[in-house]
Amino acid sequence: MPQVERHVTKFNDFLLQQGLKPTSERTALIREIFSTHYHFDADELLFKMKQNEVKISRATVYRTLELLVKSGLVRRVHLGEDHYHYEHVSGDSHHDHLVCTVCGAVIEFHDEELERRQREICEKKKFTPTFHNLQILGVCDACRRKGQLPDAPDRVRMIHATKLRR
Amino acid sequence: MPQVERHVTKFNDFLLQQGLKPTSERTALIREIFSTHYHFDADELLFKMKQNEVKISRATVYRTLELLVKSGLVRRVHLGEDHYHYEHVSGDSHHDHLVCTVCGAVIEFHDEELERRQREICEKKKFTPTFHNLQILGVCDACRRKGQLPDAPDRVRMIHATKLRR
DNA sequence: CGGCAACTGAGACTCAGTCTCAACCGCAAA
DNA sequence: TTTGCGGTTGAGACTGAGTCTCAGTTGCCG
Structure with missing residues (x-):
């Protein structure tokens, strides 16, 4: 999955540029996001991580999503429901x-x-x-x-x- | 304010038609909504009612808003914030x-x-x-x-x- | 009068999302 | 090696919008 790795790299670049660290949790999250989901919400992501046997707290999921939005890799959207969804910003x-x-x-x-x-x-x-x-x-x-x-x-x-x- | 009264009547008609009652609380709410606000959220409305010295509980405000939406007099909209807003359905x-x-x-x-x-x-x-x-x-x-x-x-x-x- | 259905307010509850805080983890200077 | 330091994390407390429950009220109708 070269696609996924390209996104991982992009995100790492963004983090370093901001003086932040590409931790294992962050990498695991972005990998999960870009390998399967297209539209998802925070809870779905949290659940998936649990399934993958990767322990990541809710706080970290939300914090990472915020970073991903800031980095421009992910967009926060309303989809007619009463909470936020997220989606890849694929092309542009x-x-x-x-x-x-x-x-x-x-x-x-x-x-x-x-x-x-x-x-x-x-x-x-x-x-x-x-x-x-x-x-x-x-x-x-x-x-x-x-x-x-x-x-x-x-x-x-x-x-x-x-x-x-x- | 004949406009307002027309809406009150319309809502009352809707209520009766549904076997529901045009209570003083409901009437007070719809009067408030149609006399001033155009876009508003539940909390604003609640606050206004308090200002008017009309004691109406949060539950009733939400219940009435739901009825108003069902009656078609009011619409529930997203306005870029993380909670709902409501607006008049004026013409159509x-x-x-x-x-x-x-x-x-x-x-x-x-x-x-x-x-x-x-x-x-x-x-x-x-x-x-x-x-x-x-x-x-x-x-x-x-x-x-x-x-x-x-x-x-x-x-x-x-x-x-x-x-x-x- | 008695019963019944709709209605109400108070407050408990839910759920998404945020915040706090103590513990942790490199890394770099002393 | 020790110390310090900034960024990071998880657990859980907290918030705020919205919903639900329940006991008490109201008004109608037989």
Whole structure:
């Protein structure tokens, strides 16, 4: 998995540059993150580490996630749930999310026309954008075929594996 | 304030239709919400009620907000912060938000081209949308003129009057 | 009157996330 | 080798938004 190692190196560089140390805990976390998960939350990550027989405390997970966000390797996103999720910043292109409220699937997309139009709107309103965040909630193709209905749109609760694990 | 009373009536109708009761607490809350606030969070509302010398418990505030959302008079939104905000559903047209990360101002906009393009994307991905959510974070005109810089985009914390009040 | 269903406030609880603190771990200067 | 020092860690206390429970209240209807 050269991909993963490239990320490990990048993160180490970032740490050293900040006068911080590439500890075994940090490396284990970033390896886990970049080898499997694409979208995940802190708890999922914590659980995975436990499965891997690597003892890492909650505090360290959160601290490392903060560093990863600062380093630009990971992004913190809202995905329609009431807590944060994280995702890889793979290439560099910003993307948005379709979130299936039945099965929890997350489909990414990037659309230049959408981006352009947003820039236009900001210009018109004299607003200087730094960041944006678009989620479209709904039902994915697979779930629609199965005839699944979404939860009421006012209060979306996705199926959440984390909860079940506890 | 005929506007407010129209909303009170609408909510009462909704309640009766559901076999629920338009109590004094519920009416007081909806009156407060529709007479001043446009965007607010549960805590702000609770505080306002205390100021008005109306004793209403936190549980009731949350319960009423849930009912208001169900009735369609109020919408629950993410505004870049780590807890929910609520807003009036005035006309019916969906709108999105520009959120100034310096002063906390919220600017609404509706853009049909943006909506249309989103529908196109969903079609292409065979996704059935029920709802969407777009926030553009950045700096508003007034703050930009004052030369204010935004917080780091990775971790936006808006100025939050609620906290200061406590 | 009695019963019943909706309603309320107080406070316990949950859960994600943060913070504190003592212990630890190199490493480098003395 | 010892000492000191900054960064690091885990355990667990803490916070704050939001939810839930429960006992007591209200108002309606037979």
